[in-house]
Amino acid sequence: MDHIIKIGFLFPYSSIVPNMSQDIIDGFYASIPELHRKYFQFYPEYIDKGNSELVKSAINKLIMFHNVDVVSGIVSYKLIPDITPIIERQKKLAFFFDLGEYLPPLTSFSGSIFFNSLQMWQMEYAIGRWAQQKFSGKGAILMSVYEAGYQMHSSFCQGVFSTGMDEIDLHILPHNPNVSNNVEELEIFLDRINKSKLSYLHAMFCGSEANDFYKAFLKSGLQNKLPLIVSSYMATDELLNGLINTELNLYTASGWNYDSLEEKNVSFKKKYEFSVGKRATEFAVLGFEMGELFAQMIPELQKNELPQLIDILKNTIIIGPRGTRNFHHDLSLASTTIDIGKIILKEGKATKIIVDQGEALKYNNQAFADIHLQSVSGWKNPYLCI
Numbered sequence: 561m562d563h564i565i566k567i568g569f570l571f572p573y574s575s576i577v578p579n580m581s582q583d584i585i586d587g588f589y590a591s592i593p594e595l596h597r598k599y600f601q602f603y604p605e606y607i608d609k610g611n612s613e614l615v616k617s618a619i620n621k622l623i624m625f626h627n628v629d630v631v632s633g634i635v636s637y638k639l640i641p642d643i644t645p646i647i648e649r650q651k652k653l654a655f656f657f658d659l660g661e662y663l664p665p666l667t668s669f670s671g672s673i674f675f676n677s678l679q680m681w682q683m684e685y686a687i688g689r690w691a692q693q694k695f696s697g698k699g700a701i702l703m704s705v706y707e708a709g710y711q712m713h714s715s716f717c718q719g720v721f722s723t724g725m726d727e728i729d730l731h732i733l734p735h736n737p738n739v740s741n742n743v744e745e746l747e748i749f750l751d752r753i754n755k756s757k758l759s760y761l762h763a764m765f766c767g768s769e770a771n772d773f774y775k776a777f778l779k780s781g782l783q784n785k786l787p788l789i790v791s792s793y794m795a796t797d798e799l800l801n802g803l804i805n806t807e808l809n810l811y812t813a814s815g816w817n818y819d820s821l822e823e824k825n826v827s828f829k830k831k832y833e834f835s836v837g838k839r840a841t842e843f844a845v846l847g848f849e850m851g852e853l854f855a856q857m858i859p860e861l862q863k864n865e866l867p868q869l870i871d872i873l874k875n876t877i878i879i880g881p882r883g884t885r886n887f888h889h890d891l892s893l894a895s896t897t898i899d900i901g902k903i904i905l906k907e908g909k910a911t912k913i914i915v916d917q918g919e920a921l922k923y924n925n926q927a928f929a930d931i932h933l934q935s936v937s938g939w940k941n942p943y944l945c946i
Contacts, residue, residue: 563862564601565854568622570615570633570656571604572945576767576793580843580944581634584657587840587847590832592855599858603628609941610635612642619643623650629864630655632850637662637675638940644670653869655887657846661710661943664889664923666932671870674887676846679815679896680943681715681931683792686898686918687813688719688762691789697759700729702749702773706946707764708732709939711931712791716762718927729756733769742769746776754780760787763794766944770794774803783808793944795903800910810903813918815896816842816882828881849880853887895920 571581585602592600603626605618615635622628623646631647635656647654647670654673660680691699699720701713713730720728731749733742753761761782765773770793777783788810793799795812817825818840828848832840853876854861860868874888883897898918904911921927 562599563864565599565630565858565861566601566603566626566628567630567632568603568605568619568626568628570607570610570618570631570635572607572610572634572942574945576944576946577843579841583841583843584634584847584850586836587832587844587849588851588854589847590828590835590844591848591851596855596858599862600854605633607633609945610639611940612639615639616642616646619646623652629653629861632656634658634942634945636940636942637665638938640665640669640673644673647672651866653866653873655850655873657843657850659943661712661939663711663715663928663931664893666929669889671874672866674873675889676849676885676887678842678846680792681712682895682920683813683815683898683918684712684715685719685722685921685927687789687811687900688716689722689919690719690813690900690916691760691762691787691811692720692723692725695760695787698725698727698729699760699762700731700753700756700758701762701764702731702733702746702753703764704733704766704769705735706766706769706939707791710943713762713764714931714934715921716764718921718931722927729753729758733765740768742772743776743779746773747780750776750780750782754782754786758786760789762789762791764791766791766793767946770799771802774799774808778806778808787811795901797910800903800905803905804908804910806905808905810905811915812901812903814899814901816845817899817914819912820881822881822883824879824883825881845881849878849882849885852878852880893923 574580605622607614607618631652631654656675659678663681763773790810790812829840832844877886884894886894899914900916900918902913902915
């Protein structure tokens with residue numbers, strides 16, 4: 561059977577990681593044997609920053625105009641109630657991606673909707689728990705208004721609280737659209753933090769604010785005096801390259817280790833970098849995992865019988881660059897392996913070492929519900945899509 565499997569892809573705008581969506585698509589194709597790539601065709605649909613009306617309109621277009629078999633792309637969990645009626649009414653399979661800025665919903669959602677997540681909230685929980693055990697005392701979080709609108713910082717807090725600690729300082733940098741440089745404002749916050757005699761600081765920023773934070777932190781004199789923990793985005797090569805001539809130690813958590821010598825990871829990098837011609841990213845990993853899954857389902861995808869596809873997706877496990885993965889959200893959802901890393905910036909280079917393994921949050925843990933109840937936000941755009 562030569563039926564082309566049409567995949568509609570919701571393509572958000574990201575000024576911070578412009579290649580996010582394309583990396584996912586490239587990762588997908590890298591995983592598909594060359595002879596079978598002809599069976600898949602992507603239909604990208606631009607959704608700007610991913611608000612509800614644009615996403616619903618894009619899904620309707622993909623289904624009604626392009627007649628796609630699968631609706632995919634980068635979507636926030638916050639939009640599930642808005643898009644579920646469309647997906648179910650049109651009897652389509654949905655396979656979305658997210659960065660893990662939110663925890664999966666407390667309640668179950670449509671059986672025809674599946675997600676592949678970077679699970680950043682799991683990394684935050686794990687590094688929060690590790691930091692409290694490692695440094696003890698009281699810590700602090702310093703973040704932007706943007707990061708405060710998601711659940712990653714709440715996950716970090718719950719990781720801290722899981723050790724028995726019952727408090728942590730929270731500092732939020734005010735948003736001022738008329739200010740292009742936040743260094744001076746951040747210096748005021750860092751001076752306040754320094755005077756509080758804290759045991760560690762967790763920074764959560766993205767885009768230009770991440771660069772501003774590093775400038776302010778280096779000016780403050782706190783480097784290598786106050787342990788600095790950063791979000792996974794703040795530990796990307798792009799940002800670290802701007803710090804290469806400084807001396808600074810950082811700690812972070814990661815759900816995927818580029819340098820891992822595990823066979824599946826080595827194979828992924830070889831396939832991706834040969835076919836695409838550039839360094840693999842975590843977004844390429846997400847697409848590759850989807851491709852590994854869909855490559856096993858080509859006959860069923862071509863028949864396009866939704867109940868059968870749902871049953872397969874609910875019961876299929878793949879072993880990819882991040883280890884064991886599945887894609888339905890219940891108590892059996894696999895957590896990504898979490899590495900606690902130390903980054904040493906010295907003598908013009910960045911050295912990354914794994915110092916520990918993080919503990920993931922179980923889905924039946926009370927903290928899972930607590931994070932949802934304590935962090936209510938209206939942010940519907942996927943993380944980094946600004």
